[in-house]
Amino acid sequence: MALKYELKQKEVWDGNMAAAHALRQAQVDVVAAYPITPSTPIVQNYSQFLADGYVDGEFVMVESEHSAMSACVGAAAAGGRVATATSSQGYALMVEVLYQASGMRLPIVMTVVNRALASPLNIHGDHSDMYLGRDAGWIHLVANNPQEAYDLTLCAFRIGEDERVRLPVTTNQDGFLVSHTAQVVEPLQDEDAYKFVGEYKAKNPMLDTKNPVTYGAQTEEEWHFEHKANQHKALMESPKVVKEVFDEFEKLTGRKYNLVESYKIEDADVALVLMGSAYETAILAVDKAREEGIKVGLVMPRMFRPFPYNELAEKLKNVKAIAALDRSAPMGTTGALYNETAGALMANGYGDKIITNYIYGLGGRDTTVEHILEVIRETNENAKAGKRVTDLQGFINLRGPKLSFN
Amino acid sequence: MATPKEMLTTWDEVQFGAVLPAFEDPEHKKRSKFHSYNYTVADWRVEKPVFNRELCIDCDFCWVSCPDSCFLVEEVLNKRGKKQAKIVGINYNLCKGCAVCVEVCPTPIKSLLMFPEYMDNEEALKQWPKKD
Ligand code: SF4
Ligand code: SF4
Numbered sequence A: 001m002a003l004k005y006e007l008k009q010k011e012v013w014d015g016n017m018a019a020a021h022a023l024r025q026a027q028v029d030v031v032a033a034y035p036i037t038p039s040t041p042i043v044q045n046y047s048q049f050l051a052d053g054y055v056d057g058e059f060v061m062v063e064s065e066h067s068a069m070s071a072c073v074g075a076a077a078a079g080g081r082v083a084t085a086t087s088s089q090g091y092a093l094m095v096e097v098l099y100q101a102s103g104m105r106l107p108i109v110m111t112v113v114n115r116a117l118a119s120p121l122n123i124h125g126d127h128s129d130m131y132l133g134r135d136a137g138w139i140h141l142v143a144n145n146p147q148e149a150y151d152l153t154l155c156a157f158r159i160g161e162d163e164r165v166r167l168p169v170t171t172n173q174d175g176f177l178v179s180h181t182a183q184v185v186e187p188l189q190d191e192d193a194y195k196f197v198g199e200y201k202a203k204n205p206m207l208d209t210k211n212p213v214t215y216g217a218q219t220e221e222e223w224h225f226e227h228k229a230n231q232h233k234a235l236m237e238s239p240k241v242v243k244e245v246f247d248e249f250e251k252l253t254g255r256k257y258n259l260v261e262s263y264k265i266e267d268a269d270v271a272l273v274l275m276g277s278a279y280e281t282a283i284l285a286v287d288k289a290r291e292e293g294i295k296v297g298l299v300m301p302r303m304f305r306p307f308p309y310n311e312l313a314e315k316l317k318n319v320k321a322i323a324a325l326d327r328s329a330p331m332g333t334t335g336a337l338y339n340e341t342a343g344a345l346m347a348n349g350y351g352d353k354i355i356t357n358y359i360y361g362l363g364g365r366d367t368t369v370e371h372i373l374e375v376i377r378e379t380n381e382n383a384k385a386g387k388r389v390t391d392l393q394g395f396i397n398l399r400g401p402k403l404s405f406n
Numbered sequence B: 001m002a003t004p005k006e007m008l009t010t011w012d013e014v015q016f017g018a019v020l021p022a023f024e025d026p027e028h029k030k031r032s033k034f035h036s037y038n039y040t041v042a043d044w045r046v047e048k049p050v051f052n053r054e055l056c057i058d059c060d061f062c063w064v065s066c067p068d069s070c071f072l073v074e075e076v077l078n079k080r081g082k083k084q085a086k087i088v089g090i091n092y093n094l095c096k097g098c099a100v101c102v103e104v105c106p107t108p109i110k111s112l113l114m115f116p117e118y119m120d121n122e123e124a125l126k127q128w129p130k131k132d
Helices: A015-025 A040-051 A065-078 A088-103 A128-132 A146-161 A190-197 A224-253 A278-291 A309-316 A336-347 A369-385 B061-065 B100-104 B121-126
Strands: A011-013 A030-033 A058-061 A082-086 A109-114 A139-142 A169-174 A183-185 A260-263 A270-273 A296-301 A303-305 A321-326 A354-359 A393-395 B023-025 B047-051 B071-077 B083-090 B112-116
Touching: A011 A015, A015 A040, A015 A109, A015 A146, A015 A169, A015 A190, A030 A040, A030 A065, A040 A058, A040 A082, A058 A065, A065 A082, A065 A088, A082 A088, A088 A128, A088 A224, A109 A128, A109 A146, A139 A146, A139 A224, A146 A169, A146 A183, A146 A190, A146 A224, A190 A224, A224 A303, A260 A278, A260 A309, A270 A309, A270 A369, A278 A296, A278 A369, A296 A309, A296 A369, A309 A336, A321 A336, A321 A369, A336 A354, A354 A369, B047 B083, B047 B121, B061 B071, B061 B083, B061 B100, B100 B112, B112 B121
Parallel strands: A030 A058, A030 A082, A082 A109, A109 A169, A139 A169, A270 A296, A270 A321, A321 A354, A354 A393
Antiparallel strands: A011 A183, A139 A303, A260 A296, B047 B112, B071 B083
């Protein structure tokens, strides 16, 4: 039996420590990981908990992230609750196996600390890795601070392991800005957290040797399409379960999560759409802009996949102009969040909105209240003019002559 | 092998996670339709393994290693009166021609070798390498 970890009502944790405690409290059977900055402390803290007797499970040392995710797939197929952590290059190396995990419907939880992708090498936060995993068939939850990293990691187990979902889940937090920033976190006690997460129910476990099963079967043109459609349906219908889990979590903790978060959007003419720690910076910018008389609000999808396109459009239906902020190098087109937002609005009959795209914070570049205020002012120009008078794609806090695309 | 029509389920009825059970009824070892015994890949084969009983020492490595359970065995008693599996041949309805069995066969001159699909097994046995 794992020892109980005495927790105070309020702890001072950074995002990594918060995620590590959530993994510990979920009583994961197997963690296989290959530590990488900035998510290293998640794995390090977790293995310390294990060494100190607070964890009953196994920690598997592997030689790469590809192996880490492969070991996770094996352990999950065997019938255990499984988790890992990664960032950036490690995430990239895992990608092949991410698709295996979701296709085999293994509810692995991966706590991702978002970081830029090389080259050039950079260890700081942006969303390149999350964007890379976009189509891998996982649920991607986004946390903006250590408390959310903790909360959403607990929720991730419940969501992924639900009978109606059975899909792997990542919880994302911004590298350093969240992962290494200590804040007050109000954790659940061990027994309450475990009660919320619940006992793991294995499905088709390979360790049931009386009933041998094949994992990783080959399906050619006469099968593959049906399997992928079936898997997609589970992902498309998962928001119902996400909502239920969020509601139950609220009852337990008083902390409310939504498929789409928003701030002062109800009466807004101007809206920003963004994810991650910059959302909190943007809250301050919104308050300032409102002092200037700009009716601005914020919208953030709590999940990047499945993308809550109808809920997002609903939030934005009354605004005039929108700026979608992407924290990932767009490399040849408009940013993914811009594309999703535009598609969501079109699909819901709100194609008349003026939408622009901003790229910000690459490789950990600072994005301040003042920068976001500037975006709000520009977007307000579009709202006032009733048409786009600013550039389609701009870059925030980029050094050099103005760069923009139309 | 092309999937028989009656096995082609629709997207809402496919095996969850493409996880395939070996048995329909594990208790009575009733093989499922997904069992490789029923759903073979013998049509992948371009070369076939041929078995040479003369050289075989019944180590059963091939039997254990074959991914498609192709080896035909007979239960015999050995010199000490103990039960033993004697390899008697290969089920070509199951064999996909991967040559794993040839790889694992430990006899100095292999008791299993790959030959062209069209060649008769007697002809293959005649062409078997000899000790020099
Ligand atoms: S070639 Fe492969 S499938 Fe055929 S008998 Fe040998 S090991 Fe089995
Ligand atoms: S591996 Fe070779 S020697 Fe061993 S049982 Fe098979 S054929 Fe015979």
